[in-house]
Amino acid sequence: MKALSGFYYVQDNEGEVYQCRARGVFRKNKQTPLVGDYVEFEAANKTDGTVTRLLSRKNALIRPPVSNVDQALIAVSVKEPDFSTVLLDRFLVLVEKHLIEPVILFTKMDLLEQDEKNQIAEYRKIYEAMGYVVKEFSTALNYHSESLAPLLVGKTTVIAGQSGVGKSSFLNQLNPELQIKTAEISNSLGRGKHTTRHVELVPILGGHVADTPGFSSLEFTDIDLEELPKLFVDFEMYSEACKFRGCMHMNEPKCRIKEAVDAGEIAKFRYDHYQQFYEEIKQRKPRY
Ligand SMILES: Nc1nc2c(ncn2[C@@H]2O[C@H](COP(=O)(O)OP(=O)(O)O)[C@@H](O)[C@H]2O)c(=O)[nH]1
Ligand SMILES: [Mg+2]
Ligand SMILES: [Zn+2]
Structure with a gap:
């Protein structure tokens, strides 16, 4: 539920919270418990617990550092x-x-x-x-x-x-x-x-x-150009019908996305933002 100053606050199935340390083995394996993790723990009392095992995560965010986000x-x-x-x-x-x-x-x-x-x-x-x-x-x-x-x-x-x-x-x-x-x-x-x-x-x-706002960095540093169209969910049902496989919906002929924008099936402002984000990612300095 909370990580603070080397302590991990673990809530059990009854809703009781235990202050725990993480077992040394985590450090050796370079594993760090995250807020949101499901764990196994042992505790003789409310303030002297030990996290003994991390269960696998469905996902993990960096900002804020939280796992298993729904x-x-x-x-x-x-x-x-x-x-x-x-x-x-x-x-x-x-x-x-x-x-x-x-x-x-x-x-x-x-x-x-x-x-x-x-x-x-x-x-x-x-x-x-x-x-x-x-x-x-x-x-x-x-x-x-x-x-x-x-x-x-x-x-x-x-x-x-x-x-x-x-x-x-x-x-x-x-x-x-x-x-x-x-x-x-x-x-x-x-x-x-x-x-x-x-x-x-x-x-x-x-x-x-x-309680900490997420996605505070609004830059597309981890997004590749090729995956951008897939992140516009309203493009999905049309993109299969583009003439070219791997169409980026920019200057290609017979682009179904552009047709859908002209026909009012996709909101114009969404396509404008797509183009804007596309240029932003394209102009990003290459990472090494
Ligand atoms: N009129 C109005 N003002 C609001 C509402 N919600 C927040 N505010 C005001 O907007 C400002 C920013 O709110 P805050 O909760 O700190 O925003 P945060 O930065 O997103 O956490 C504060 O002055 C709030 O009083 C609302 O529903 N109506
Ligand atoms: Mg705030
Ligand atoms: Zn297209």
Whole structure:
């Protein structure tokens, strides 16, 4: 549940938490327990436990360092900061790359005027048509928090999103015991310096959420050009029909993706973002 100063906090099936050390053998094998791991442990009492075995992981994130992640909740504010599909698409690509299920959360819904609500509803439809789950939230109106419960129960969730969109406010509202600091001045203040910030899985609505924002680096450093089209889920059903195998949907003739964009079957802004990300990856300096 938590790793801090060489201690690992392990929760058993009854919900009791034990403070443990990791067995020396892990260090020899270069294995490090991660928050989110399933482990075997022995403990004579609550403060003197030993983790004896790590069970295999389904996945492991580096930022935040959490394993066995079931889903990523991508928080995008509809206002303050302005709603941004390019940012949302950037997060979606990064989450898809990690084979983690994305869930989209529109925050600060209370700030919208009626006509703006209609516009956001249009975007919501577009993302839902791609197969994504989209939920709305607002701290002001106690918005839909019930309908969020089934989404989180029994799952390990990381929350991602730009600074200031209301991630901490969301977590606090769903579990008032947390009292996470909101409206941090800047997330970059502690960067590069040694900080004692640790990761913890906190209980929210019967599930667990990592209290540290995920995917803070929005660069596509680990994404190769060839895999980019596959990370746009709305391209999938059309790309088989491109004339050329391995079509990158840029300048190739008889490209079904471009036809789908012209026909309005794929949202134009999605294709624009695809082109933008494509160029970004292409211009990336080669890694050695
Ligand atoms: N009007 C409104 N303001 C919100 C809402 N959620 C958060 N805020 C405000 O937005 C600012 C940033 O929120 P915070 O939770 O710290 O964002 P984080 O950086 O994503 O964790 C704070 O001033 C919050 O009070 C909301 O639903 N409605
Ligand atoms: Mg925060
Ligand atoms: Zn194509």
